[in-house]
Structure formats: C-alpha cells, structure tokens
Amino acid sequence: MTGFQADIAPVAALMADRGRAAMLTALLDGRPLAAGELARTAGVSAPTASAHLGRLLDGGLVTVVKQGRHRYYRLSGADVAEVIEALSRISAPVEVRSLRQSRHARRLHRARSCYDHLAGEAGVALYAALMDGGSLDEEFEVTEKGAETFARLGIDVGSLRKARRRFAGECLDWTERRPHLNGALSAALLARFVEIGWIERGGDRELRVTEAGCAGLADSFGCVLP
Amino acid sequence: MTGFQADIAPVAALMADRGRAAMLTALLDGRPLAAGELARTAGVSAPTASAHLGRLLDGGLVTVVKQGRHRYYRLSGADVAEVIEALSRISAPVEVRSLRQSRHARRLHRARSCYDHLAGEAGVALYAALMDGGSLDEEFEVTEKGAETFARLGIDVGSLRKARRRFAGECLDWTERRPHLNGALSAALLARFVEIGWIERGGDRELRVTEAGCAGLADSFGCVLP
DNA sequence: CGGACGCTTCCATCGGGGGCGAAGGATGGG
DNA sequence: CCCATCCTTCGCCCCCGATGGAAGCGTCCG
Numbered sequence: 434m435t436g437f438q439a440d441i442a443p444v445a446a447l448m449a450d451r452g453r454a455a456m457l458t459a460l461l462d463g464r465p466l467a468a469g470e471l472a473r474t475a476g477v478s479a480p481t482a483s484a485h486l487g488r489l490l491d492g493g494l495v496t497v498v499k500q501g502r503h504r505y506y507r508l509s510g511a512d513v514a515e516v517i518e519a520l521s522r523i524s525a526p527v528e529v530r531s532l533r534q535s536r537h538a539r540r541l542h543r544a545r546s547c548y549d550h551l552a553g554e555a556g557v558a559l560y561a562a563l564m565d566g567g568s569l570d571e572e573f574e575v576t577e578k579g580a581e582t583f584a585r586l587g588i589d590v591g592s593l594r595k596a597r598r599r600f601a602g603e604c605l606d607w608t609e610r611r612p613h614l615n616g617a618l619s620a621a622l623l624a625r626f627v628e629i630g631w632i633e634r635g636g637d638r639e640l641r642v643t644e645a646g647c648a649g650l651a652d653s654f655g656c657v658l659p
Numbered sequence: 660m661t662g663f664q665a666d667i668a669p670v671a672a673l674m675a676d677r678g679r680a681a682m683l684t685a686l687l688d689g690r691p692l693a694a695g696e697l698a699r700t701a702g703v704s705a706p707t708a709s710a711h712l713g714r715l716l717d718g719g720l721v722t723v724v725k726q727g728r729h730r731y732y733r734l735s736g737a738d739v740a741e742v743i744e745a746l747s748r749i750s751a752p753v754e755v756r757s758l759r760q761s762r763h764a765r766r767l768h769r770a771r772s773c774y775d776h777l778a779g780e781a782g783v784a785l786y787a788a789l790m791d792g793g794s795l796d797e798e799f800e801v802t803e804k805g806a807e808t809f810a811r812l813g814i815d816v817g818s819l820r821k822a823r824r825r826f827a828g829e830c831l832d833w834t835e836r837r838p839h840l841n842g843a844l845s846a847a848l849l850a851r852f853v854e855i856g857w858i859e860r861g862g863d864r865e866l867r868v869t870e871a872g873c874a875g876l877a878d879s880f881g882c883v884l885p
Numbered sequence: 886c887g888g889a890c891g892c893t894t895c896c897a898t899c900g901g902g903g904g905c906g907a908a909g910g911a912t913g914g915g
Numbered sequence: 916c917c918c919a920t921c922c923t924t925c926g927c928c929c930c931c932g933a934t935g936g937a938a939g940c941g942t943c944c945g
Contacts, residue, residue, distance in 0.1 A: 439747035442680040448671035450933075458667070468892060478935050483893050485933090493749075502891050502942040512749045519742040521665035523719075676903075694922060704905055709923055711903090728912040728921045 447492045448520065452477045453485045457494065457508070457517055465498065465505035537639065544632070544640040551623045551632070554659055555642050556613035559622075560603075562656035563614065573601040575618075582653055588625050593617045673718045674746065678703045679711045683720065683734070683743055690767075691724065691731035763865065769884075770858070770866040775846040777858070780885055781868050782839035785848075786829075788882035789840065799827040801844075808879055814851050819843045 448454055452475035459466060459474045466474075472482030486506055489495045494513050498505045508514055544555035551559060563569045568579030575583065575590050583590050594600055601619060603612040614622075626632040631646030642650070642658060650656040674680055678701035685692060685700045692700075698708030712732055715721045720739050721732045734740055770781035777785060789795045794805030801809065801816050809816050820826055827845060829838040840848070852858040857872030868876070868884060876882040 439750040439752050440677075440680075441684070441743060441746040441750045442675055442677045444746055444750045445671050445674035445680065446932095449668055449675040451666075451668045452933085454666075454668040454671065458665075469890095472892095477933090479892065480894080480936080481934055487893085488932095504892065510749075512745075516742070516745040516749060517667060519738075519745040520667040520670055523736075523738045523742060524665040524667045524670045526665050672902095678903085695920095698922095703903090705922065706906080706924080707904060713923085730922065 444492060444494070444516075447489055447494055448517070450485065451475075452481065453489060456482075456485065456489070456506075457513070458521075460495065460506065460508045461514055461517055465507035467503045467505055469503075471506060540635065540639045540641065544642055546623065546634070546640055550613075550615065550619035551626070551640065552613050553640070555640070557611045558658055559650065559654065559656050560612060560614040562650070562654040566655045568654065569601065569614075573616075586625055586629070586653065588621050590618070593621055670718060670720070670742075673715055673720055674743070676711065677701075678707065679715060682708070682711060682715070682732075683739070686721065686732065686734045687740055687743055691733035693729045693731055695729075697732060766861065766865045766867065770868055772849065772860070772866055775849065776839075776841065777845065777849045777852070777866065778839050779866070781866070783837045784884055785876065785880065785882050786838060786840040788876070788880040792881045794880065795827065795840075799842075812851055812855075812879065814847050816844070819847055 448457060455475040456471045459471060468482060468486055469479065471486065472479050475482060475485070477485070486495065486497075489506075490497060493509055495506045496509045498507075542553055544551065544553045546552065550556070563579070566578075567576055568582055570576055580590055599616045601614060601616040603615060613619075623632065626646060627634060629645075629649075631643055631649050633641045633643060635641055647658060650658070674683060681701040682697045685697060694708060694712055695705065697712065698705050701708060701711070703711070712721065712723075715732075716723060719735055722735045724731045724733075768779055770777065770779045772778065776782070789805070792804075793802055794808055796802055806816055825842045827843070828841040839845075849858065852872060853860060855871075855875075857869055857875050859867045859869060861867055873884060876884070
C-alpha cells in the first residue's frame with residue numbers, strides 16, 4: 434500500500450483544464466461522444482477541442498473509434514471514471530441543474546436521434562421488431578410485408594431506393610451495444626414518425642416516443658418499448 | 660449517480676504539478692510533515708514550496724498546524740488520499756525503490772528524532788514509562804527515584820536545569836497521537852542513548868533502538884517497546 | 886464531380902503558473 | 916539582547932499551454 438509511487442502529475446494535468454474536465458465528465462457514463470459534441474459540451478472551438486482530445490488520447494484517458502466522418506471518443510476504462518468520481522467528491526459542486534442533467538441523460542438513453550435516425554432503447558427495439566417481424570430480410574431489403582406496412586405509414590420506399598444514400602444498414606448503438614437501423618429508410622422512418630406525432634423532438638438530441646407512437650409502433654411493427 | 664456535476668478542474672490542477680504531487684504523496688500516510696521537509700521531498704526551494712503549500716491550503720487539500728517555528732502540513736482527509744490513490748492506479752509507476760520507501764516509513768513510525776529528542780512508538784512508550792514509573796511527576800519535575808535513574812545513566816539533571824531551555828514538557832506525537840517527552844531532558848536522554856549504544860541514528864530522521872537499548876529501557880524505566 | 890460537413894493541423898497570440906533570490910516576520914536558543 | 920532557524924512575502928523572469936482563425940484532409944450526399 435504505502436510505498437507505491439506513481440507519477441500522478443501528468444494525469445492530473447490532463448484533468449486540470451476546464452474544457453477537458455467537462456469532456457471527461459460528459460464521458461463518465463461510458464457513452465461515446467463525437468468530437469463536435471464534446472467541443473460544444475466544453476464550450477470551446479473545434480480546433481481547441483481537437484487539441485484537448487489529442488492530449489487525452491496520448492495520455493491514455495480516452496480511446497477513439499472512427500465511424501464515417503465522425504470520431505467517437507470514450508473513456509478508456511473504469512479506472513479513469515473512478516478517478517473522476519473521487520475528484521468530484523472533494524470538489525465544489527457546480528450548477529445544481531443536476532436534476533435537469535440526469536433527466537436529460539435518462540431521456541437520451543431511452544430515445545435519441547443518431548444524426549437523422551432513431552437510436553437508444555427505442556431504436557434498438559424498432560430494429561429488432563423490423564427484423565423479427567419480417568419487414569426486412571437479412572440483406573436489408575424490404576419484404577412484401579414490410580412494403581405494405583411502410584406504405585400504410587406514408588413512406589415511399591421506391592423513392593428512398595433511388596437516393597444515392599445507402600438504403601439501410603446496421604449501426605451499432607452505443608448505449609445499448611446492440612445494432613439499430615441506419616440509412617435512408619431509417620431516416621425516413623424517424624421523419625415520418627415526427628410528422629405523424631409518434632415521436633417528439635426535444636433539445637440536445639432528445640427524442641420522446643408519445644403514447645400514440647407507443648401504440649402505433651406496437652400495432653404496425655409489433656415493437657414493444659421497455 | 661449520473662448527473663452529479665462537480666468542478667474537478669481546480670482540484671486536479673492542484674495535483675498537476677510535479678512538486679505538489681510529490682508533497683501530497685509524501686503526506687499520503689497521514690503523517691504531518693514540516694514545510695522544509697516537504698520542500699526537500701519535492702526538490703524545490705523554500706519559497707517555491709511555500710507557494711505550493713499555500714495553494715494546497717487554499718484548495719483545502721491540506722491543513723496546517725503551527726508548532727513553534729515549524730508548520731506541519733497534513734492531508735485534510737481520507738477523501739484526498741483516495742483521489743491520490745485512484746490517480747496512482749492509472750499513472751505510470753515511477754522509480755521502483757518502493758521497498759526502500761516503505762521500510763523507511765516503517766522505521767520512522769517506530770522511532771525517529773523529533774529535532775533533538777525521541778519520537779514515534781519508542782518516544783511515546785518512553786514517556787508513558789517515565790510517568791507511570793514515577794520518574795517524573797505531573798509538573799514535569801524529576802522525582803527522587805527519577806534522579807537516581809538518570810544519574811545511573813550518566814545524565815546530569817542539575818546542569819540541564821540551568822539551561823534557559825524548557826526542562827521538560829509534552830509534545831504531541833504526530834504518528835501516535837499521544838504525547839512524548841520534550842525539552843532539555845528529552846534531548847539529553849536521546850543524546851545519551853546514542854552515546855551508550857541504545858539507539859542508532861539512521862538517515863532521514865530514522866532512529867533504531869538496539870537490542871541493548873531495548874533491554875536497557877526496560878530495565879531502567881520499565882519501558883517495553885511494541 | 887462539386888458542395889457540405891466533421892475533424893485535424895498549422896500558426897500566432899497571450900495569460901498564468903512555476904521558479905528562485907532577496908528581504909521580512911516569527912520563534913527558539915544562548 | 917543577538918543570533919540561528921524556519922517559513923513567508925515580494926519581485927522578477929521564463930516558459931508552457933490554452934485559444935481560435937485559416938487551411939487541409941477525409942467522408943457523405945446529391
């Protein structure tokens with residue numbers, strides 16, 4: 434125990450900047466976040482955030498995964514989270530909008546936008562329902578049954594297919610660690626859900642499945658939300 | 660859990676300097692250290708160390724107690740120690756002389772010099788034995804029995820009494836949290852113990868009670884060391 | 886292919902913190 | 916009463932790191 438010597442100053446220095454601390458705190462729950470989001474969270478410009486993230490990366494506090502043109506950063510391990518929590522315990526609490534914060538986190542977990550499509554528990558559940566219910570096959574092609582269902586919702590699968598964008602695919606959901614649906618189809622679904630009042634947009638990526646949406650999703654896709 | 664927000668950057672900044680980190684690590688076991696010692700530990704000048712300690716004090720990571728012309732700093736609580744330990748876990752280990760370090764700490768705990776007199780477990784035990792055995796009374800005066808014992812050891816109580824320095828008193832032992840003996844008498848005792856081979860001086864405040872010393876202390880004062 | 890977007894690299898600026906020497910208080914010893 | 920010791924304050928220098936604008940690179944979209 435006593436006698437173990439470690440060079441804590443460099444790691445502490447990585448947490449000693451307000452911007453980096455905000456980023457690390459934002460990553461505390463293990464959910465990966467894109468560089469741009471972290472920049473907004475820290476309230477700094479993109480170049481500054483990039484420099485900060487580079488230092489955190491060098492120091493081994495975070496890891497990065499490239500996905501398309503995004504770079505998702507996450508804490509490198511639970512050890513790091515423990516340090517942040519221990520530090521929080523002896524630090525002055527700041528801005529007691531914690532209630533708001535936690536409510537926000539809970540909502541993001543349940544349903545959020547992944548750029549233009551649905552993610553979170555709801556996204557994963559919908560994807561599972563689409564596959565299990567036979568609306569999509571394993572090649573992400575719309576089945577006859579699926580086409581019928583989508584048409585009934587007012588979604589023109591034919592025009593979606595003409596878009597250059599990928600029609601549909603899997604996207605690993607970061608909070609659920611299970612895939613949700615991607616691509617033009619998924620984007621069209623979310624847009625339509627918002628149009629017909631099944632989903633409401635909140636601030637900051639928040640999405641909320643309405644009661645009508647809950648019933649509609651169950652009715653159309655056999656999708657039951659937790 | 661999630662949603663708790665704290666301003667960790669300022670506290671982390673206090674640990675982000677190599678010198679301050681060394682000071683905090685040196686204080687990890689809860690033992691108070693004087694500013695000068697901390698300066699040596701950190702390898703910086705006295706003014707620099709003073710500035711660092713001032714910042715640590717402002718930040719609430721350490722507390723200070725004035726004792727004479729010394730200022731003893733200690734960690735303000737177990738919370739702080741936990742942060743340092745958590746940080747150590749994710750930091751690169753440094754200089755694996757940990758065996759030496761821990762041995763040193765153990766020795767200081769058992770017996771060390773408190774400037775010119777004996778402290779640590781041995782110091783506390785000797786003081787208790789002197790009082791319990793009736794060599795000193797409650798006014799720190801030497802009793803008849805005590806005078807005889809001191810004389811047999813070759814200590815001239817009379818000349819000690821002539822010194823302007825305080826003859827004897829209590830000094831709170833920082834590791835034991837119990838008092839040990841202070842003043843001219845205590846200094847003379849330590850000096851004499853070294854002369855007659857009961858105690859050997861080591862580096863860095865270390866003292867070691869020899870086998871002869873163990874027997875002699877038990878014989879002369881009824882002082883048994885743990 | 887051209888435009889938009891996300892992110893990074895390069896660059897110049899600039900403020901704050903670390904460093905020590907010298908001097909000033911405070912305390913204790915003789 | 917003077918000196919030694921311990922620590923702090925003051926003053927100054929220096930350098931690292933934070934910052935954002937402009938430009939470069941890869942990716943996605945149409």
